[in-house]
Amino acid sequence: MKKITSALVALGLGIALSASVQATSNDEAVAERIKAVGSVCIEGDDSCGGAAAAPVAAGGTRSSEEIYTSKCAGCHATGAAGAPKYGTPEWADRGAKGMESLLASAISGVGAMPPRGLCMDCSDEELQGAIQHMLDSSK
Ligand code: HEC
CATH class of the missing domain: 1.20.5 (Single alpha-helices involved in coiled-coils or other helix-helix interfaces)
Known part of the structure; x- marks a missing residue:
């Protein structure tokens, strides 16, 4: 058993x-x-x-800094043609307009600023990131 x-x-x-x-x-x-x-x-x-x-x-989405450095700095680092210069209070002034307005003028171009800052393969999100990067530089 x-x-x-x-x-x-x-x-x-x-x-x-x-x-x-x-x-x-x-x-x-x-x-x-x-x-x-x-x-x-x-x-x-x-x-x-x-x-x-x-x-x-x-x-993929490039970083805001990458877009700024490769696409926008050409004018915005030096203030060429009256571009608001990176790291200066000029960006605080522009910031007062609000992101929506800044993005709209970056997309369509404004004054001597060409449409999309000549970055034709930048998505709206990437443009906004680069703008934010420049806005942050004024703080
Ligand atoms: C060929 C030179 C040039 C390049 C490249 C350029 N910008 Fe600009 N940008 C300008 C100039 C000039 C102005 C000022 C325009 C004005 O207010 O008359 C300006 C203004 C702006 C403004 C402020 C718009 C407003 O409504 O006040 C934004 C935002 C901006 N640029 C974003 C960008 C971004 C993002 C890039 C890169 C993707 C870029 N720019 C590349 C020349 C340039």
């Missing part, structure tokens, strides 16, 4: 064990599926889809 009981227990354990092994491999499969979405891939590391990561760096 005792032998049968332990055999049954062993059998039960065996089933329980294989069930938990099954569960573990399911968890792993789920973890694997989730991981692919959130995993970090350093640009240039082509062992993990570096090529796929590159467009994010090239086409």
